[in-house]
Amino acid sequence: MHDIFTFFGIISENHTYLFIAHMLLSALITAFIAKMATKSLQLVPKGAQNVVESYLEGVISMGKDVIGEKKAREYLPLVATLGLFIFVANVIGIIPGFESPTGNINMTLALALVVFIYYNYEGIRKNGVVKYFGSFVHLGEMNPIVKFIMTLFMFPIEVVSHLSRIISLSFRLFGNIKGDDLFLAVILMLVPFIAPLAPFALLTFSALLQTFIFMILTYVYLAGAVLVDEGH
Numbered sequence: 001m002h003d004i005f006t007f008f009g010i011i012s013e014n015h016t017y018l019f020i021a022h023m024l025l026s027a028l029i030t031a032f033i034a035k036m037a038t039k040s041l042q043l044v045p046k047g048a049q050n051v052v053e054s055y056l057e058g059v060i061s062m063g064k065d066v067i068g069e070k071k072a073r074e075y076l077p078l079v080a081t082l083g084l085f086i087f088v089a090n091v092i093g094i095i096p097g098f099e100s101p102t103g104n105i106n107m108t109l110a111l112a113l114v115v116f117i118y119y120n121y122e123g124i125r126k127n128g129v130v131k132y133f134g135s136f137v138h139l140g141e142m143n144p145i146v147k148f149i150m151t152l153f154m155f156p157i158e159v160v161s162h163l164s165r166i167i168s169l170s171f172r173l174f175g176n177i178k179g180d181d182l183f184l185a186v187i188l189m190l191v192p193f194i195a196p197l198a199p200f201a202l203l204t205f206s207a208l209l210q211t212f213i214f215m216i217l218t219y220v221y222l223a224g225a226v227l228v229d230e231g232h
Contacts, residue, residue, distance in 0.1 A: 007097045023101040026089040033084065056080055062216060067223040075222055078118065082111065083215045086173070090207035093181050094200060096188060102210075103178040105170065112169035115218050120162075123225030135228040136162075169217060176210050 008021040037052035063072030093100025136158035
C-alpha cells in the first residue's frame with residue numbers, strides 16, 4: 001500500500017502520519033456535515049438538514065426493535081455519531097488519493113473500546129454493580145450448591161465472552177475495510193485510468209454495510225446491558 005499515491009503522502013510517507021491525517025480529515029468532514037445540518041434549522045427541513053434528519057430517523061428506526069424507541073432515542077447521539085464518523089472514514093478510502101483510517105486496527109480498536117466501556121458503564125449505572133454482573137449468569141431454579149458451582153464456572157466464560165466483543169467489533173470492521181482497500185489498490189494498479197465503476201459501487205455498499213453492522217451491534221450490546229429486567 002505504500003506505493004499507492006496519497007495526497008497527504010506528498011508531505012510525508014510516514015505510516016503513522018498518514019493514519020492520523022486521514023483520521024482527522026474524517027473527523028473534520030463529519031463535523032462539517034453536522035455543522036451544515038444545524039446551521040439554519042427550519043421547521044420544514046431541506047438540504048443538509050433534511051438529509052441528516054432522515055439519517056437520524058433511520059438510526060432510531062434501526063434501534064427501535066432492538067432496545068425500544070425510548071432508549072433508541074436516548075442513545076441516538078452515540079450511535080448516530082459513530083455511524084456517521086465510521087461511514088465517512090470507510091468511504092473516504094474509495095476516493096483515489098486517500099486511505100480509510102478504519103483500515104487501521106488502532107482506529108477500529110479505539111471505537112470498539114468506546115462501545116465496550118460505554119455499554120458496561122450504562123449497565124452498571126442503570127442496574128447497579130451486583131444486579132448487572134449477576135445478569136451474566138442465568139441459571140433459573142436449581143440446587144443452591146449446584147447453582148453456586150455453575151456460577152463459578154459460567155461467570156468467567158461470560159466475562160471472556162464480553163471481552164471478545166472488543167475483538168469482534170474491531171477486527172470485523174478493520175478486516176473488511178482493509179480488504180476493500182487492497183482490492184481497490186489492485187484495481188487502480190491494473191487499470192489506473194479506466195477503473196470500472198462496478199468495484200466503486202461494490203466498495204461503497206461494503207462501507208455502508210460495515211457501518212450498519214457496527215451501529216446495530218452497539219444497540220444490541222446496549223440492550224443486553226440496560227434491559228436486564230426484561231430478560232434480554
